[in-house]
Amino acid sequence: MNSTPARITKAVIPVAGLGTRFLPATKATPKEMLPVVDKPAIQYVVEEAVSAGMSDVLMVTGRNKRPLEDHFDRNYELEETLRRKGDNDKLERACAPTDLGDIHYVRQGDPLGLGHAVLCAAPHVGHEPFAVLLGDDLIDPRDPLLSRMTEIRAQYGGSVVALMEVDPGQIHLYGCAAVERTADGDTVRITDLIEKPAPGEAPSNYAVIGRYVLDPEIFDVLRGTEPGRGGEIQLTDALRELSTGTTGGPVHGVVFSGRRYDTGDRAEYLRATVRLACERKDLGPEFRSWLHAFVAADTGGRPDIAAGPGLLRPAA
Numbered sequence: 001m002n003s004t005p006a007r008i009t010k011a012v013i014p015v016a017g018l019g020t021r022f023l024p025a026t027k028a029t030p031k032e033m034l035p036v037v038d039k040p041a042i043q044y045v046v047e048e049a050v051s052a053g054m055s056d057v058l059m060v061t062g063r064n065k066r067p068l069e070d071h072f073d074r075n076y077e078l079e080e081t082l083r084r085k086g087d088n089d090k091l092e093r094a095c096a097p098t099d100l101g102d103i104h105y106v107r108q109g110d111p112l113g114l115g116h117a118v119l120c121a122a123p124h125v126g127h128e129p130f131a132v133l134l135g136d137d138l139i140d141p142r143d144p145l146l147s148r149m150t151e152i153r154a155q156y157g158g159s160v161v162a163l164m165e166v167d168p169g170q171i172h173l174y175g176c177a178a179v180e181r182t183a184d185g186d187t188v189r190i191t192d193l194i195e196k197p198a199p200g201e202a203p204s205n206y207a208v209i210g211r212y213v214l215d216p217e218i219f220d221v222l223r224g225t226e227p228g229r230g231g232e233i234q235l236t237d238a239l240r241e242l243s244t245g246t247t248g249g250p251v252h253g254v255v256f257s258g259r260r261y262d263t264g265d266r267a268e269y270l271r272a273t274v275r276l277a278c279e280r281k282d283l284g285p286e287f288r289s290w291l292h293a294f295v296a297a298d299t300g301g302r303p304d305i306a307a308g309p310g311l312l313r314p315a316a
């Protein structure tokens with residue numbers, strides 16, 4: 001154990017990525033601004049950080065990411081118009097992102113990789129433990145993960161990553177961890193890490209998902225981390241050094257078994273939108289009935305309603 005447990009108040013969210021998987025939607029709009037139901041994906045991520053007590057949020061941005069700053073800033077004209085109309089519900093929704101926390105921005109400049117993006121946060125973070133949240137991963141708010149990770153950091157020191165067991169055929173898409181059990185059922189000690197292993201080289205099917213609680217020692221390691229997979233400076237490689245080295249460790253993994261949506265993938269993004277819409281109190285009941293009818297029609301179970309426009313009518 002290398003440092004005393006401290007409350008973690010800072011979160012870093014790298015948002016400099018180009019989002020090419022969503023072209024053309026992301027040609028002029030940052031991928032983080034794509035709505036999941038009626039809220040941009042990034043807002044869910046900031047809400048998650050804030051609800052785990054991390055109200056100091058640093059976004060590591062790049063070119064064309066101005067809409068993110070505008071989203072979390074005031075929009076006086078809009079607010080004034082809604083206030084004048086007395087439309088408090090919409091006013092509340094417009095102000096919610098601004099009232100979330102204390103949001104800061106730093107530009108990454110050169111897109112040298114996730115490890116480099118995290119290193120850009122060093123001057124803001126200083127010498128304290130901090131969290132990193134990747135914007136492509138949405139964690140369902142009913143399955144808190146970050147607060148469990150901070151508990152594990154308080155217990156063991158060092159750094160903590162979130163892991164999920166994935167189909168072995170998918171592990172090449174992720175950082176992959178070699179692990180040992182601990183006395184805590186959901187927690188493992190990480191003994192090695194490989195970024196996006198080639199088939200046959202993965203030591204397990206434990207995938208790193210986009211949540212990290214990091215010891216500030218990571219910055220020193222990142223300063224010396226050579227470009228790795230894809231010619232980029234990889235956070236996984238720096239964590240590997242912490243997990244196998246003598247300072248700055250240990251590295252633990254919390255095995256997450258809750259609901260996670262990868263909004264960086266088009267099919268998963270659609271699933272996330274449908275699931276979250278179904279669960280919304282305001283939209284859910286009507287949307288669910290429509291969806292049941294749609295699926296039944298699609299599978300031939302309800303040929304009577306397969307005629308198209310009828311599907312869009314509110315369910316009785």
Ligand code: G1P
Binds near residue numbers: 114173174196236
């Ligand atoms: C990044 C990390 C990878 C991790 C993944 C989780 O990769 O480098 O280790 O498993 O996020 O989403 P990316 O998906 O940004 O290529």
